[in-house]
Amino acid sequence: MAVEEHALETTPAPDSRGSHYKWIALSNTTLGILMVTINQSILLISLPDLFRGLNMNPLIPSNTSYFLWVFMGFMLVTAVLVVSLGRVGDIYGRVRMYNLGFAVFTLFSILLSVTFMQGTGGALWIIIMRIFQGVGGALLFANSTAILTDAFPVEERGKAMGINGIAAVGGSFLGLILGGVLGPIEWRLVFLVSVPFGLFGTVWAYLKLKDSGIRIPAKIDWLGNFLFAVGLIAMLTGIVYSLLPYGGHPTGWTNPWVLAGIFGGIAVLVLFAWVETKVPAPMFRLRLFKIRAFTFGNVAGLLGALGRGGIQFMLIIWLQGIWLPQHGYDFSQTPLWAGIAMVPLTIGFLIVGPLAGWMSDRHGARLFATTGLIVSGASFLLLETLPINFGYIWFALLIFLFAVGMGLFFSPNQASVMNSLPPDQRGAGAGMLNTFQNSATVLSMGLFFTIVTLGLASRLPSHLYKGLVSQGVNPAAAHLVASEPPIGSLFSAFLGYNPIKELLGPTGALAHMSARQVAYITGRSFFPHLIEEPFAGGLHLAFTFAAIATVVAIIASALRGKRYVHGGTFPLNAEAPVDAISGEMVTYPVDAELAGEPGAVSEGR
Numbered sequence: 001m002a003v004e005e006h007a008l009e010t011t012p013a014p015d016s017r018g019s020h021y022k023w024i025a026l027s028n029t030t031l032g033i034l035m036v037t038i039n040q041s042i043l044l045i046s047l048p049d050l051f052r053g054l055n056m057n058p059l060i061p062s063n064t065s066y067f068l069w070v071f072m073g074f075m076l077v078t079a080v081l082v083v084s085l086g087r088v089g090d091i092y093g094r095v096r097m098y099n100l101g102f103a104v105f106t107l108f109s110i111l112l113s114v115t116f117m118q119g120t121g122g123a124l125w126i127i128i129m130r131i132f133q134g135v136g137g138a139l140l141f142a143n144s145t146a147i148l149t150d151a152f153p154v155e156e157r158g159k160a161m162g163i164n165g166i167a168a169v170g171g172s173f174l175g176l177i178l179g180g181v182l183g184p185i186e187w188r189l190v191f192l193v194s195v196p197f198g199l200f201g202t203v204w205a206y207l208k209l210k211d212s213g214i215r216i217p218a219k220i221d222w223l224g225n226f227l228f229a230v231g232l233i234a235m236l237t238g239i240v241y242s243l244l245p246y247g248g249h250p251t252g253w254t255n256p257w258v259l260a261g262i263f264g265g266i267a268v269l270v271l272f273a274w275v276e277t278k279v280p281a282p283m284f285r286l287r288l289f290k291i292r293a294f295t296f297g298n299v300a301g302l303l304g305a306l307g308r309g310g311i312q313f314m315l316i317i318w319l320q321g322i323w324l325p326q327h328g329y330d331f332s333q334t335p336l337w338a339g340i341a342m343v344p345l346t347i348g349f350l351i352v353g354p355l356a357g358w359m360s361d362r363h364g365a366r367l368f369a370t371t372g373l374i375v376s377g378a379s380f381l382l383l384e385t386l387p388i389n390f391g392y393i394w395f396a397l398l399i400f401l402f403a404v405g406m407g408l409f410f411s412p413n414q415a416s417v418m419n420s421l422p423p424d425q426r427g428a429g430a431g432m433l434n435t436f437q438n439s440a441t442v443l444s445m446g447l448f449f450t451i452v453t454l455g456l457a458s459r460l461p462s463h464l465y466k467g468l469v470s471q472g473v474n475p476a477a478a479h480l481v482a483s484e485p486p487i488g489s490l491f492s493a494f495l496g497y498n499p500i501k502e503l504l505g506p507t508g509a510l511a512h513m514s515a516r517q518v519a520y521i522t523g524r525s526f527f528p529h530l531i532e533e534p535f536a537g538g539l540h541l542a543f544t545f546a547a548i549a550t551v552v553a554i555i556a557s558a559l560r561g562k563r564y565v566h567g568g569t570f571p572l573n574a575e576a577p578v579d580a581i582s583g584e585m586v587t588y589p590v591d592a593e594l595a596g597e598p599g600a601v602s603e604g605r
Helices: 021-053 061-092 094-113 119-151 154-185 195-208 222-241 256-276 286-290 292-308 311-326 331-341 343-363 366-384 392-419 423-470 475-482 487-495 499-507 515-521 526-558
Strands: none
Touching: 021 061, 021 094, 021 119, 021 154, 021 195, 021 331, 021 487, 061 094, 061 119, 061 222, 061 423, 094 119, 094 195, 094 423, 119 154, 119 392, 119 423, 154 331, 154 343, 154 392, 222 256, 222 423, 286 292, 292 311, 292 366, 292 392, 292 423, 292 526, 311 331, 311 423, 311 487, 311 526, 331 343, 331 392, 343 366, 343 392, 366 392, 366 526, 392 423, 423 475, 423 487, 423 526, 475 499, 487 499, 499 526
16 A cells, blocks of 8 residues: 655755754754653742742632632643644744744743732733643644754664653653742742743844744644644643533533533544544644554553653642651642652663663564563552552652653654654654553543542542541531542642641631640541542552553554655664555665665555
8 A cells, every 4th residue: 555655854964964963953952852751840949939939729619710720721731732833843943933933932831930820810910821831842842853853864863762651751840850849939839940041042043043944834734733733732621621520420521511521532533533634734644544654653652641641740649648648748748759759760761761772673663662561561450569658668669660661662652653654744743652651641640630539539538528527527518528529639649738738727727626636637648548548449440440551552553554755765683664554564666866876665555
């Protein structure tokens, strides 16, 4: 089966951009991705300081939507826009769009740090500026992978993706620590910290990066962009609001607006897919899914993200709400120490990511990507065997094992997908890859929170009521607290607040108790002991779901076929390319004009 013909990919001549250009491109795009991913995760730890600075309590029901949008708005915007902005980069120049992304991200980082409003006005300012900052992040995400693919020859792309992937994973955990350090000093610093790097990166990218990718002039597919944005925004917004209780239910999955958003969004995305087959210059060429390596690489990436996306948050809640308080840490200190406890996750990826990319350049992606998913799935199952009050060494070893698996999977899968794309579709293809992964991460968070919340809803109220009454809390107040949706306790632990203080404070029950009783029930051990058994049931279900999603991802990764490169050159010591559809090894006819180049192939498939 033929894939639509495109211009032949060749490695640019060294004298056109300089022999060291590929390393300039790698270092600049790595800086950009590091800056964006730090900014994504830095709020996880600094949200309590931000809301204290705004003089707002994020756990009050009327403020919860502000908390969710400050937390999730950036991620939603990047998930929605990366495909559209990647296609714009294909048409008008990837470097041009990437440079614009650096400038936009830096401008709105400055605007985020200068707000002096408080209350709802300050929260709305933060949300709006974060949304526009997400536009800059989407421009960087959408075009950085395509720039790397343009800059590096086929036999080095996996290594480049591995090094770039270090920034993506390392930044997400470096942000946790920076948020814990900077937030208590001054919450505006969590936004200001990226400004010097943004200014430097903007100037550096403008001066040094060169647009050498193949561009074919085309009109922007406004209808396709509109339908894609509406459909994805509706679906992801529905998932976000599913976290909030509704109508006496612990989650929002019975909310008609949530269901309308999710299923309506899916319907609009189906319409988008139909429109893309009819317009002359589609935003995204659905015929690319005829390429086997592209299709199964994306499916594996989506399911892998679905399995791992919510795990980070579950582990943080586990640490902050139960383990760290039981080991002597005050609730206000738990966000920082949770970030430190998760360091083995970063170390595992730092060690394995570049090595896996380099090996996949030589031997193909399927072996490494599939093995990585197997290791990750095994780590989910092994995490289920840990007691809630675990020994840290075992926890560290298992999250390190998980990181090793993700390191084996990430860069080979990225390189496999990008190698399969025609040169003029790399921006849109990279955008689709990022959209699948970002959307799956949001969906994973919604599903994991739902699973754990439902587990808590069935058992936590009775545990909480009995525990509070046994310590002298008025039964009426204890009943009122036990009837609160358990998502409040999860959010409280996640934000580093003392859950019992937050729950009992509005009832006035603490004022009628002795100082000794108050000290005990608001201490470090009372709430963790109450919640650990109900939380364990939901956590085990979440790990099981992650393992099942990873098993399906393993199957998809194994079905990607052997090594496939869309045109261009491939290393002589690598596994020969194979048919894009069947996965069978094929022999390409040698292009007469390139007959003198080793491994040169024509675009004949």
